[in-house]
Amino acid sequence: MGRLPCCDKNGVKKGPWTPEEDQKLIDYIRVHGPSNWRILPKNAGLQRCGKSCRLRWTNYLRPDIKRGRFSFEEEETIIQLHSVMGNKWSAIAARLPGRTDNEIKNHWNTHIRKRLVRSGIDPVTHSPRLDLLDLSSLLAAILNQPNFSSVATHASSLLNPDVLRLASLLLPPQQPLPNPNTLYASNLDQNLQTPNTSVSSQDTQPQAECTTPTTDETSYFEPVNARLEVGPSDVLPPLSESLDLDSLMSTPNYSPQQNNIEAEANSSSLFDFGFPDNITFDDFMGLL
């Protein structure tokens, strides 16, 4: 079917709104309510398209809009909801009173997504991106430290355990990995459960322990025998796929069906540790 333009382009102003225009829109809606956006600009004395008026109202002028920095709780909620809903910004906004879909979308694209990428988490699948790091150089740098044990302990609180485990796989043969079971012998006694076995990047389940310092640290260095049974090709997609920069930085179409209920639960635990109320998400990520 044919579509008429949403408004007559002639004589319709575009670009940033002036305070006078804002006031006209507010005054009109205060009296008549937000309805029939097509005739609203004409009745309100605005040289604007109805669509522009609606956007200005819903995204900026509405009295119930909360502005300012996103709190950590809000950001965590966004991450959790995005892991389940994907780019359904309006649905996410519906769960965050006072925030608009546009605001959440902008915040995701400019802050959250970049930081997830930087910390090795795929912002689309919310699972660790093992392909983002120069793993062998990372691990070599760690191993070259005089006090490897302390460095590893520190790094383990920052890095995805799967990344470290994979790094051990990718190490050149001339750099034998110190026996992790010795390094973490004291911890093994407390961690008798079955270690993680799969680090497939195609596994869409978020790795909850990724940034959680309190989880199974011994899994970073699970028994060598187990690691030797798989090779890098078993845990990484082909390079042509994994190193596509566009795919890293873009947010492609996303199917919520890819994730199951467990993904929702796990994603929420991504940042599931004690967090002071007076620190923001920005502050937290700046520490990493």
Added chain:
DNA sequence: AAGCCGATCAACCGCAATGTT
């Protein structure tokens, strides 16, 4: 001081969904 560059976010565009005649 000027120019460059990246980050941010308000606003726009196009399409899909929904409502109305």
Added chain:
DNA sequence: CAACATTGCGGTTGATCGGCT
């Protein structure tokens, strides 16, 4: 039921600002 109107949504753009050289 088709045609059209309206609204909602997500992706993208571009103006602006601050930091850096």
